[in-house]
Amino acid sequence: AIASGFDHNLALQANGAVVAWGYNYGGQTNVPSGLANVVALAGGGDHSLALQTNGIVVAWGLNNCGQTNVPSGLTNAVAIAGGYLHSLALKTDGTIVAWGFDSQGETDVPQGLTNVVAIAGKYLHNLALKANGTVIAWGDNSSGQTNVPPGLTNVAAIATGSYHSLALKANGMIVAWGDSSNGQTNVPPDLTNVVALAGGGYYSLAIQNDGSPFIVRQTGNQTVSSNTTVIFNVTALGQLPLNYQWQKNGINLTDGGNVSGSATASLMLTNVQNVDIAAYTSVITNAIESI
Numbered sequence: 022a023i024a025s026g027f028d029h030n031l032a033l034q035a036n037g038a039v040v041a042w043g044y045n046y047g048g049q050t051n052v053p054s055g056l057a058n059v060v061a062l063a064g065g066g067d068h069s070l071a072l073q074t075n076g077i078v079v080a081w082g083l084n085n086c087g088q089t090n091v092p093s094g095l096t097n098a099v100a101i102a103g104g105y106l107h108s109l110a111l112k113t114d115g116t117i118v119a120w121g122f123d124s125q126g127e128t129d130v131p132q133g134l135t136n137v138v139a140i141a142g143k144y145l146h147n148l149a150l151k152a153n154g155t156v157i158a159w160g161d162n163s164s165g166q167t168n169v170p171p172g173l174t175n176v177a178a179i180a181t182g183s184y185h186s187l188a189l190k191a192n193g194m195i196v197a198w199g200d201s202s203n204g205q206t207n208v209p210p211d212l213t214n215v216v217a218l219a220g221g222g223y224y225s226l227a228i229q230n231d232g233s234p235f236i237v238r239q240t241g242n243q244t245v246s247s248n249t250t251v252i253f254n255v256t257a258l259g260q261l262p263l264n265y266q267w268q269k270n271g272i273n274l275t276d277g278g279n280v281s282g283s284a285t286a287s288l289m290l291t292n293v294q295n296v297d298i299a300a301y302t303s304v305i306t307n308a309i310e311s312i
Contacts, residue, residue, distance in 0.1 A: 026064030026082075026103065033062050039071055047083025060241075065103030066144075072101045078110050088121035099241065104142040104160075111140045113243075117149060125161035138254070139238060143181035143220060148188075150179045152254070156188055166199030177237050177256050182220030189218050189237075193258055195227060216258050232260030233310040239303075245293060253288040255303045266304045 022033040029043030029050050037058045041050035047067035056079060061072040068082030068089050076097040080089035086106040095118055100111040107121030107128050115136045119128035125145045134157055139150040146160030146167050154175045158167035164184040173196055178189040185199030185206050193214045197206035203223040216235040217228040238256040245251055257263055267274045267288040274283040279291045290297055305312055 022060075022062055024062040024064045024069075024103075026069065027066045027105070029064060029067075029069070031062045031064055031069055033059055037074070041069060047085075049082030051081060053079060053081055061101055063101040063103040063108075065108060066105040068103065068108070070101045070103050070108055072098055072110075076113070078108075080108060086122035090120060092118055092120055100140055102140045102142040102147070104147065105144045107142070109140050109142050109147060111137055115152070119147070127160035129159060131157060131159055138256070139179055141179045141181045141220075144183040144222075146181065146184075146186070148179045148181055148186055150176055150188075154191070156186075158186060164200035168198060170196060170198055177258055178218060180218045180220040180225075182225065183222045185220060185225070187218050187220050187225055189215055189227075189258070191258060192261065193232075195225075197225060214260070230259075231309065232307070234259040234263060234305040234307055234312045236305070236312070247294055248292055251290045251293055251297075253290075253301050253303075255286055255305070257286070257305045259305075260307050260309055262307065264306045266306070268302050268304060269299045271300075271302070 024031045026049055032040045039052045039056055039059055041052050049067050049069045058074045059071045060074050063070040065088055071079045078091050078098050078101055080091050088106050088108050097113040098110040099113050102109040104127055110118045117130045117137055119130050127145050136152045137149045138152050141148040149157045156169050156173055156176055158169050166184050166186050175191045176188045177191045180187040182205055188196045195208045195215055197208050205223050205225050214229045214232050215227045216230050219226040235258050237258055240253045243251055265285055267283045274280055276283050281289045
């Protein structure tokens with residue numbers, strides 16, 4: 022994984038270690054000694070964030086507005102994002118924690134916002150993607166970057182630029198809104214089969230494929246108590262239709278007993294017991310390929 026701030030870069034190595042380089046005005050490239058077991062990175066203006074396998078967030082760099090003061094008690098994080106002078110973390114329960122500068126309401130997470138599966142932040146605004154495929158935005162709206170287009174649904178991924186916002190739909194098409202002074206929201210008309218996107222200060226990027234299934238996001242390992250419910254989600258893009266088949270230790274599952282959703286993007290196990298401890302994977306197939 023890689024990430025960038027305003028003038029610095031971060032790279033995650035296969036062994037869970039972090040390498041940083043570039044402008045170091047606030048110490049944003051001074052990776053904390055002993056930082057290990059990292060699974061995700063994010064870059065803010067002059068600060069950096071790392072998410073460890075245990076759900077703990079580590080932050081370093083410029084801290085003039087509290088952007089590296091990770092809230093006490095923040096655990097179970099599954100995703101992170103960095104704005105200019107603020108930081109975000111998404112928790113396993115689908116809620117968001119924000120801290121740092123709040124001049125434009127960028128750390129004022131909308132009340133009641135839940136069921137979030139992805140977050141994005143760049144300068145002074147943020148986006149949240151909900152499990153139902155809708156997008157929520159807040160913070161600076163000087164260029165309309167938080168005016169989510171009416172009727173925008175079936176979103177699979179999100180990204181932000183300095184003053185614009187991007188959404189990737191399940192059909193591989195991009196929707197963009199906000200500042201277009203440099204054409205950053207002028208999506209090329211022939212751009213299809215997109216599987217990933219990113220926003221720069223005043224530009225946008227997209228990765229295409231040939232329509233083969235491509236996993237955008239998937240649930241990580243989960244540890245729960247007995248008699249509770251577990252849900253595994255996978256978000257994939259590619260030429261439709263996409264067919265799903267969940268497996269337990271490599272063996273196809275079928276609905277019945279405490280299992281439901283075995284042929285969908287969301288597998289649910291109810292009243293879990295020790296016998297349910299296993300490796301759960303999803304095989305996704307379309308007319309082009311199976312992954």
